[in-house]
Amino acid sequence: MIRMAVTDLETFRYWKANEESTMDDLIARLTHREVTVQMRAGGALAKVIEDAAGAQVELDSVVRDGFEFVFDCDAELPAEAVRELRAERMVTTPYGDVRLVARCDMLNGLTVRDQKLTERWDAEKYLDSLQWRAYLDIFDADAFVYDVFEATYEKGKPEDTVTRIKVTGFNRMTFYRYPDMRKDVESAVCELAEVFQRIGHGIVA
């Protein structure tokens, strides 16, 4: 059996869209995931939101895990959501069964929500994404909402222990399930399963 994360599908899609990328680049990205400052900051912001745990809160600034977030924009998220829910779905492919796994930031009724922290808002990146398609399928949801925080990282002094992040913009985009969406997800899983099998990645008992 192959274990595949939805993140892997996105890595594969980016790789395919970049003509310059080689198979070695793809293998490196799939097997050695470097944790960047941006990823750590995204994780810290997710914890800030998770910390609310159903309560109504209003934050102008907050410090979490070495980052200070200063909110210089209006952003609103629902309080009553299930957080960090994991799910999986089995997909049968010619290269073996694939356990496609996901973890959503929020599940609010029939809506999956995902929070992103980015330095540059690029709507087309989200339109193209396989993430919302796969999550809608795996979580049996009708709608997927990206809550995208635009931020700038402020340069601090070397002795600073906290990285200051100014959140300057908030963009919301909603996507919906559509006929044949599952087929699109399975097709991408199948294509990547062939790569996984070829490089011996993600094979589990």
Next chain:
Amino acid sequence: MPLRIVKSIEPIEVRTITLCVYAPPGIGKTSLASSAEAPLLLDFDAGAYRSANRGDIVPVSSWADVAQIEDKDLAPYKTLIVDTAGRALDALSAEIIRTDAKMGRGGALSLQGYGALKSRFITWLKWVRSFGIDVVLVCHSDEQKNGDEMVERLDMQGGSKGEVYKSADVMGRLYLKNGKRVLNFSPTDTAFGKNPAQLAPIEVPDFSVEPRFFARVIGDIKAHLNKKTAEQAAASAALEEWQGLVGAATSAADFDSLVTSAAESPENIRTNIKRMIMAEAKKKGFTYDAAAKAFAQATPAPAPAQAAS
């Protein structure tokens, strides 16, 4: 300007929507949009004369022509067509630079100017929708290279297209297939789409046979959205209740009981409820014996799980 985490408000009836229809020039976008209910067309592109079934038209030469639209202007209409959204944004860009030179650089918008463009366009859209009308954003498309594929994208300047993608509740493309015009709201490998009503591709009829074709489609989409809004509200309330029940469980018997009750929960949230129960039980040190269909206290307590995605 803070980050607010708030209780969701009650579901609101979807009365008006913003749609984006895109296609290469000459396919019939304006004619399609003009088959909406009681349309008023803002002709930024000076191309409405080509439409066979056009209704009332406002020729627009500058943003000032539309900036002061009032509810009495739109009272006789149910649909406002912006034709094309790309040219509308060009007109708004010119207006922004004309009124504040700092917003432009070499005839184009500066970074600050783009910020103003986004903000003013969204504000204007909200303003016209507040008059209780649907908005149809007509857009030209072009083909761009993406890896080995040619993909269809909206043909409009820089970051402003992001505002159209964001503000459109529904996005569909019009294309020719076997000599017939087809409207498809579903995304594909090479084209964007937003299809909240999960409509199959629709063959566009001759407008002399069905002059209000797009009115029917928009009506179907709104009816579906309203049905889904109600389902979403019910599912949200049910999941919140289950979250409380699951959080309060402390023994294997509690979790067994929750699994039994979950089997009776609404089908559209049942799987996720079971996932919530399993996750909470695991967090509290219980394992599920699938053969016995019962939870048991695990010893020792499990290590924190690895991130999935």
